[in-house]
Amino acid sequence: MKRLTNRLSFLSLCGAVWLVVGAAAAQDPVEFFRQNCTSCHTIGGGRLTGPDLKNVTQQKDRAWLENFIQNPRAVIDSGDPYALKLFEEARRVLMPTLPGMNPELAKKLIDLIEAESKLEESQFKGLQITDRPFTPREIEIGREIFLGSRKLANGGPACFSCHTMKGLGGLGGGRLGPDLTRVYERLKGRQGLGAWLMAPATQTMRPLFGKHPLQPDEILPLIAFLEDAAHKGGEDTSVAILNFFFLGLGGAILALVCFDAAWRWRLRGVRQPLTEGEIPRGA
Amino acid sequence: MNVRSQISMVFHLDKCIGCHTCSIACKNIWTDRRGAEYMWWNNVETKPGCGYPTQWENQEKYRGGWERADGKLRLRSTGKGKVIFNIFHHPHMPSMDDYYEPWTYDYQHLFNAPEGPDQPTARPISMVTGEPIDIKAGPNWDDDLGGSPIYAENDPNLEGLTEEQKQQLSAIERLVFFYFPRICNHCLNPACVASCPSGALYKRGEDGIVLVDQNRCRAWRSCIAACPYKKVFFNWFAGKSEKCILCFPRIETGQAPACFHSCVGRIRYLGVLLYDAERIEEVAKSPDEELVEAQRSMILDPWDPEVIRAAREAGIPDAMVEAAQRSPVYKFVKQWKLALPPHIEYRTLPMLFYVPPMSPVMASREQNEAVEHVSDDLFHDIDAARVPMRFLANLFGAGHEAKVRYALRKQKAVRWYRRALTVGDVEMETAERMLREADCSPEEAEQIYRLTSLCTFAERFVIPPEHREQAIEMLEDPGEHRTTAGFGFLTGPGRAM
Numbered sequence: 134m135k136r137l138t139n140r141l142s143f144l145s146l147c148g149a150v151w152l153v154v155g156a157a158a159a160q161d162p163v164e165f166f167r168q169n170c171t172s173c174h175t176i177g178g179g180r181l182t183g184p185d186l187k188n189v190t191q192q193k194d195r196a197w198l199e200n201f202i203q204n205p206r207a208v209i210d211s212g213d214p215y216a217l218k219l220f221e222e223a224r225r226v227l228m229p230t231l232p233g234m235n236p237e238l239a240k241k242l243i244d245l246i247e248a249e250s251k252l253e254e255s256q257f258k259g260l261q262i263t264d265r266p267f268t269p270r271e272i273e274i275g276r277e278i279f280l281g282s283r284k285l286a287n288g289g290p291a292c293f294s295c296h297t298m299k300g301l302g303g304l305g306g307g308r309l310g311p312d313l314t315r316v317y318e319r320l321k322g323r324q325g326l327g328a329w330l331m332a333p334a335t336q337t338m339r340p341l342f343g344k345h346p347l348q349p350d351e352i353l354p355l356i357a358f359l360e361d362a363a364h365k366g367g368e369d370t371s372v373a374i375l376n377f378f379f380l381g382l383g384g385a386i387l388a389l390v391c392f393d394a395a396w397r398w399r400l401r402g403v404r405q406p407l408t409e410g411e412i413p414r415g416a
Numbered sequence: 417m418n419v420r421s422q423i424s425m426v427f428h429l430d431k432c433i434g435c436h437t438c439s440i441a442c443k444n445i446w447t448d449r450r451g452a453e454y455m456w457w458n459n460v461e462t463k464p465g466c467g468y469p470t471q472w473e474n475q476e477k478y479r480g481g482w483e484r485a486d487g488k489l490r491l492r493s494t495g496k497g498k499v500i501f502n503i504f505h506h507p508h509m510p511s512m513d514d515y516y517e518p519w520t521y522d523y524q525h526l527f528n529a530p531e532g533p534d535q536p537t538a539r540p541i542s543m544v545t546g547e548p549i550d551i552k553a554g555p556n557w558d559d560d561l562g563g564s565p566i567y568a569e570n571d572p573n574l575e576g577l578t579e580e581q582k583q584q585l586s587a588i589e590r591l592v593f594f595y596f597p598r599i600c601n602h603c604l605n606p607a608c609v610a611s612c613p614s615g616a617l618y619k620r621g622e623d624g625i626v627l628v629d630q631n632r633c634r635a636w637r638s639c640i641a642a643c644p645y646k647k648v649f650f651n652w653f654a655g656k657s658e659k660c661i662l663c664f665p666r667i668e669t670g671q672a673p674a675c676f677h678s679c680v681g682r683i684r685y686l687g688v689l690l691y692d693a694e695r696i697e698e699v700a701k702s703p704d705e706e707l708v709e710a711q712r713s714m715i716l717d718p719w720d721p722e723v724i725r726a727a728r729e730a731g732i733p734d735a736m737v738e739a740a741q742r743s744p745v746y747k748f749v750k751q752w753k754l755a756l757p758p759h760i761e762y763r764t765l766p767m768l769f770y771v772p773p774m775s776p777v778m779a780s781r782e783q784n785e786a787v788e789h790v791s792d793d794l795f796h797d798i799d800a801a802r803v804p805m806r807f808l809a810n811l812f813g814a815g816h817e818a819k820v821r822y823a824l825r826k827q828k829a830v831r832w833y834r835r836a837l838t839v840g841d842v843e844m845e846t847a848e849r850m851l852r853e854a855d856c857s858p859e860e861a862e863q864i865y866r867l868t869s870l871c872t873f874a875e876r877f878v879i880p881p882e883h884r885e886q887a888i889e890m891l892e893d894p895g896e897h898r899t900t901a902g903f904g905f906l907t908g909p910g911r912a913m
Contacts, residue, residue, distance in 0.1 A: 404471075
């Protein structure tokens with residue numbers, strides 16, 4: 134009995150340690166910034182969707198910043214002129230309210246931004262992507278990554294499983310995410326795309342790529358491919374959906390035909406066939 | 417030897433007048449309930465005809481009973497492998513259309529109809545949907561050759577008859593039919609019991625009555641497809657299978673089952689048979705032509721001291737053995753060999769036996785002349801009978817005529833013999849010669865005559881004391897059982913799904 138109690142207390146201790154460590158990891162502002170902020174912001178790397186955060190503490194007081202980080206929408210809705218200006222600059226893309234955000238974390242994040250701003254080169258400067266034209270080879274590799282025929286190094290899922298692109302695959306891709314044909318334009322070119330791919334921040338993509346991030350040598354070909362696609366232009370049409378519908382319909386009919394063949398000796402009614410051709414009543 | 421007792425039955429078709437009293441008696445007692453409207457645990461069919469459900473004898477379609485394959489017995493409808501692939505839908509399940517949609521009439525309309533130029537009528541109303549329906553079939557739709565161009569001509573037993581015989585069956589002045597009352601055969605090798613995935617069906621140890629445990633039934637309906645006689649029915653309201661219970665509550669209290677008790681023509685006999693359960697599989701595997709004889713050989717002589725000793729060892733009460741000795745069924749089936757099992761080729765070894773019916777000889781009519789019989793030997797010429805021997809053989813002899821001919825010849829000889837005795841217009845010498853030819857002694861003829869024509873209630877129904885108190889002891893304390901048993905359900909069997 135005592136042994137069992139010992140074992141149980143040991144197990145609960147382990148659990149407690151794990152919980153504390155886990156909570157600390159979740160609260161680590163560096164990791165949090167990397168996962169949640171870098172898709173729109175840099176520190177000293179120039180503007181992406183959101184503004185460059187270098188020396189942001191010198192432009193606005195800490196209380197305002199803490200408030201804004203915790204609930205951007207409320208601040209914008211309150212009619213704060215500076216917030217409205219930022220909103221317009223970001224071309225009316227609203228900064229999301231981040232899950233797990235609290236006053237303490239907001240303070241830590243501003244501390245982090247302040248500290249990083251003082252450095253000559255911040256670790257959050259963002260991915261510096263070359264301006265040279267991409268080679269056909271890079272575009273081809275990007276295409277393979279997009280389609281999943283080239284596996285991602287960290288085991289993330291292929292883009293195609295959730296996204297579509299014009300002219301790719303007979304049945305189009307997955308329909309969970311938006312069409313990516315013109316995403317290059319939507320995210321303002323290479324820098325924005327690169328930042329996004331470093332740490333996708335949407336509710337659906339973050340859980341998938343948080344643990345399986347893309348590598349820089351995967352991001353570059355992907356950008357190349359997406360840029361190429363945007364230059365070709367167009368949007369994915371609904372033809373693929375229609376194809377999918379007809380494939381489903383055809384498949385269902387085929388399955389029913391197979392069932393009919395497999396169970397062709399089933400009882401199909403005895404009395405009715407006998408009485409067919411009988412003179413109807415009253416005739 | 418593994419002796420067991422079975423309450424067994426004989427229906428004397430030569431006496432059946434097709435009045436359906438048995439069906440009504442059964443209906444009133446057992447199946448006058450929601451969900452059971454279409455069930456006829458007892459029904460009377462006209463032969464030739466398609467019966468109920470339509471063409472139930474056509475096992476190419478219904479796939480009931482057993483078949484022999486590689487020296488083994490196999491259910492035609494299901495099996496360990498098949499049941500997985502057909503788990504969501506049994507491919508050989510008769511539909512309601514193959515039975516009929518039960519209906520009643522809108523009698524209230526006769527009273528409530530507004531005044532009008534015509535007499536009000538009572539429209540038929542479906543007992544399933546409650547909507548007015550156009551009646552297309554019934555449990556007895558082909559009664560007395562009704563709709564014979566469809567039904568009588570599609571009787572599966574006509575297989576093997578010549579075209580001429582088939583035409584004669586339905587020709588004016590020659591047409592013929594007889595009645596074929598049916599209940600559950602309480603088989604020795606029941607396909608319904610073997611097919612049940614839930615183990616809900618069982619054969620009672622003390623008397624061989626086959627029953628469905630209403631609490632165990634899980635509505636798989638395998639039994640319905642597996643029974644070649646289509647005598648298990650699905651209660652669509654309760655979600656349980658139901659079948660003839662041989663009125664076991666009546667039998668346990670010493671009364672004959674309702675259909676037996678009410679039989680106007682007194683065609684029904686009930687009694688105990690002792691049989692050797694060790695031989696069931698071996699007998700059920702016999703070739704078609706040997707099946708009837710093999711089944712007879714399983715039935716044991718209740719006077720044989722060896723059998724009595726083995727019966728005691730198997731726990732059969734002496735009263736049961738004594739009832740077996742007085743059993744009219746034993747006489748008809750084993751001693752006189754007059755009664756034959758229906759469609760024994762389904763290999764379920766039915767324990768309801770039929771004395772095949774006699775029929776008038778062929779008649780012919782030339783132009784405007786009076787009807788002439790083709791044979792002078794009105795009572796004797798079996799092969800000139802209007803019902804072709806082949807037809808009866810398909811029904812009662814697994815397609816082989818010998819056993820049927822034997823039974824008919826003996827019946828004819830007994831008639832001839834009695835006519836010589838009482839009317840005297842035939843020579844006794846001829847009658848005795850016929851008896852010898854029919855393998856029958858005058859004493860036996862007298863006994864057959866008595867049990868056929870003068871039988872009393874007690875002679876027809878030899879119901880053994882069931883010793884339920886002993887049967888219950890195996891499962892629970894009889895004292896406790898007494899306080900919990902009674903009429904009706906303590907808790908109604910709920911729908912299983």
